Amino acid sequence: MHASTALPWTVEAWWPRWHRLAMAAAGRRTGPFGPGHRHPHAFGRGGMHFGPPWMGRGGPRVGRGDVRAAVLLLVEERPMHGYQIIREITERSDGVWRPSPGSVYPTLQQLEDEGLVTVEKVGGRRMMELTDEGRVYVDEHRDRLGVPWETASGGVPDDLLGLRDLAAQVAAALMQVGREGTPAQREEARKALVGVRKRLYQILAEDEPD
Amino acid sequence: MHASTALPWTVEAWWPRWHRLAMAAAGRRTGPFGPGHRHPHAFGRGGMHFGPPWMGRGGPRVGRGDVRAAVLLLVEERPMHGYQIIREITERSDGVWRPSPGSVYPTLQQLEDEGLVTVEKVGGRRMMELTDEGRVYVDEHRDRLGVPWETASGGVPDDLLGLRDLAAQVAAALMQVGREGTPAQREEARKALVGVRKRLYQILAEDEPD
DNA sequence: GATAGCTCAACGATATATCGTGATCCAACG
DNA sequence: CGTTGGATCACGATATATCGTTGAGCTATC
Numbered sequence: 045m046h047a048s049t050a051l052p053w054t055v056e057a058w059w060p061r062w063h064r065l066a067m068a069a070a071g072r073r074t075g076p077f078g079p080g081h082r083h084p085h086a087f088g089r090g091g092m093h094f095g096p097p098w099m100g101r102g103g104p105r106v107g108r109g110d111v112r113a114a115v116l117l118l119v120e121e122r123p124m125h126g127y128q129i130i131r132e133i134t135e136r137s138d139g140v141w142r143p144s145p146g147s148v149y150p151t152l153q154q155l156e157d158e159g160l161v162t163v164e165k166v167g168g169r170r171m172m173e174l175t176d177e178g179r180v181y182v183d184e185h186r187d188r189l190g191v192p193w194e195t196a197s198g199g200v201p202d203d204l205l206g207l208r209d210l211a212a213q214v215a216a217a218l219m220q221v222g223r224e225g226t227p228a229q230r231e232e233a234r235k236a237l238v239g240v241r242k243r244l245y246q247i248l249a250e251d252e253p254d
Numbered sequence: 255m256h257a258s259t260a261l262p263w264t265v266e267a268w269w270p271r272w273h274r275l276a277m278a279a280a281g282r283r284t285g286p287f288g289p290g291h292r293h294p295h296a297f298g299r300g301g302m303h304f305g306p307p308w309m310g311r312g313g314p315r316v317g318r319g320d321v322r323a324a325v326l327l328l329v330e331e332r333p334m335h336g337y338q339i340i341r342e343i344t345e346r347s348d349g350v351w352r353p354s355p356g357s358v359y360p361t362l363q364q365l366e367d368e369g370l371v372t373v374e375k376v377g378g379r380r381m382m383e384l385t386d387e388g389r390v391y392v393d394e395h396r397d398r399l400g401v402p403w404e405t406a407s408g409g410v411p412d413d414l415l416g417l418r419d420l421a422a423q424v425a426a427a428l429m430q431v432g433r434e435g436t437p438a439q440r441e442e443a444r445k446a447l448v449g450v451r452k453r454l455y456q457i458l459a460e461d462e463p464d
Numbered sequence: 465g466a467t468a469g470c471t472c473a474a475c476g477a478t479a480t481a482t483c484g485t486g487a488t489c490c491a492a493c494g
Numbered sequence: 495c496g497t498t499g500g501a502t503c504a505c506g507a508t509a510t511a512t513c514g515t516t517g518a519g520c521t522a523t524c
Contacts, residue, residue, distance in 0.1 A: 104504035217454035313516035314474035
């Protein structure tokens with residue numbers, strides 16, 4: 045992950061917000077709604093729609109089977125433990141995709157159940173290693189496995205990634221004001237934030253033709 | 255935690271950033287540096303100082319023994335498991351203090367070792383309950399235990415908490431632009447962010463007499 | 465009395481694991 | 495052939511635990 049060295053904290057601490065930003069706009073899947081798939085939510089009045097409603101918790105943002113594919117491809121390179129797999133996927137997708145432990149660990153368990161990986165405890169960590177059967181499986185399904193972390197980040201426009209990093213810089217500056225600033229400086233920062241919030245609402249309110 | 259209902263995601267997901275904001279400015283401890291304590295870091299040139307450098311990872315932000323005191327006081331009310339204790343402290347301090355698992359779980363272990371709490375597995379969770387010895391201990395040390403979550407949040411100026419919530423709203427609006435906006439709208443948002451970043455840097459650059 | 469060093473507590477990252485929710489895909493039925 | 499319902503995968507929150515780093519407080523020495 046290309047971390048801005050100017051950031052006081054690791055970008056990784058920030059990726060959940062901003063990768064959602066990136067994912068939302070990129071629309072990881074076909075159109076706002078799949079073909080024929082009716083949107084279960086409507087926001088605002090008059091049935092106005094806003095697209096995929098990642099307004100709550102969870103729900104997949106990458107394709108089904110992508111976690112499994114990513115795990116197999118990574119473990120093919122070398123043995124890894126679960127947290128390492130999560131980190132590697134995050135880094136290779138430029139922070140756009142950080143798979144949830146909620147999908148990674150059950151996937152590891154299932155691959156072990158299917159005999160495609162073995163688990164070896166090393167230094168208190170559960171290292172996953174591809175079995176011979178696993179290697180055959182990967183070879184035979186390489187086309188379908190694809191390169192999921194590239195698919196995840198490839199669909200995100202560069203300007204969106206730029207927006208994410210810019211937002212992190214703004215947050216960093218704000219933290220510095222909060223940390224070191226006087227009450228007067230904090231008041232000025234407050235005004236600046238009120239202004240940008242208003243501006244963002246104006247941008248959001250701009251109608252666009254369907 | 256007073257979560258803004260306008261926020262698309264739980265405020266809890268945001269507290270790490272913004273509670274640092276609050277804590278930093280409140281200066282959880284006496285002045286930028288303790289009396290006589292020289293600051294180990296200097297930023298910028300000419301030895302210019304910026305106060306406690308919460309620029310990296312970790313390091314205590316509440317007093318020593320506060321985690322232990324909070325645990326004892328909470329478990330005195332009713333049995334709780336570790337994660338519940340973390341959540342309760344976070345909520346009672348209005349999100350200003352979310353103790354790290356890195357301090358909570360070792361503290362629970364130590365209290366068990368000292369015989370002040372017992373552990374009972376209930377529904378897969380390790381419920382901590384005060385022992386008779388623990389109750390005596392709490393009664394005899396009530397003055398020193400204080401109310402740590404009130405101490406944590408009480409020192410934070412209201413305008414700083416407001417700044418935190420405002421920042422979360424800005425982030426939420428930005429996510430919506432990222433999710434639903436057109437490339438043109440994203441470009442306008444980018445300009446707005448560049449502007450507010452510049453403004454924040456200006457505010458930070460304002461010198462103040464020592 | 466002040467300063468420096470050491471110790472200890474707080475913290476973030478690391479590491480694992482599961483459950484309930486959300487969304488998509490596929491199969492069956494009309 | 496289209497629609498609907500169920501199953502399955504991805505995800506966030508939950509829950510536990512530890513290790514290395516950071517910072518503050520206390521103690522000893524000058």
